Amino acid sequence: MPLYDCMLLVKPLVPRESIAELLGRVARRAYQRNGVITDLKSFGKVQLGYGIKKLDGRHYQGQLMQMTMMVPPSFTKELHYLNKEDRLLRWLVVKHRDAVYGLEFINEDDGRNEMSGLGFSHKKDHDIEIDSDDDSDEFCSSSEEEYEDEDEDVIEEVIGEEEK
Numbered sequence: 001m002p003l004y005d006c007m008l009l010v011k012p013l014v015p016r017e018s019i020a021e022l023l024g025r026v027a028r029r030a031y032q033r034n035g036v037i038t039d040l041k042s043f044g045k046v047q048l049g050y051g052i053k054k055l056d057g058r059h060y061q062g063q064l065m066q067m068t069m070m071v072p073p074s075f076t077k078e079l080h081y082l083n084k085e086d087r088l089l090r091w092l093v094v095k096h097r098d099a100v101y102g103l104e105f106i107n108e109d110d111g112r113n114e115m116s117g118l119g120f121s122h123k124k125d126h127d128i129e130i131d132s133d134d135d136s137d138e139f140c141s142s143s144e145e146e147y148e149d150e151d152e153d154v155i156e157e158v159i160g161e162e163e164k
Helices: 016-033 075-084 100-107 137-162
Strands: 003-010 038-054 057-070 088-095
Touching: 003 016, 003 075, 016 038, 016 057, 016 075, 038 088, 075 088, 100 137
Parallel strands: none
Antiparallel strands: 003 057, 003 088, 038 057
């Protein structure tokens, strides 16, 4: 079974008992479908980037909850009853990608050969060329001197014009 995150944004004034009852309903439905709740997190009250308009006004804060669960893919379609839930501002179900479960996880190697398919060479005998001539350094220093001389000429011209 794939791993899903169900994010619930609850109105800010909803009591904790009511939130627990809402999460319990979602969890019971998951258990009925032979799912498992693996994690439950509360992020507390969060400031929203914009107001969410509901029948009782605009809400600029919300209580954010995250429920991680292993459920069948068809379970996400059963959560549409949350659309009619007055206590919720928004809800979202996100599927985890590239997660390995069950026997595939146990039989998986350490990942030692992951980089071998990319064509990287593991040999350390690459020669590093060191630039021994200092031409570029001399060029930079001489051009800096030229700019300094030009700056002095411009300053002298400006001072000379002001004196006239």
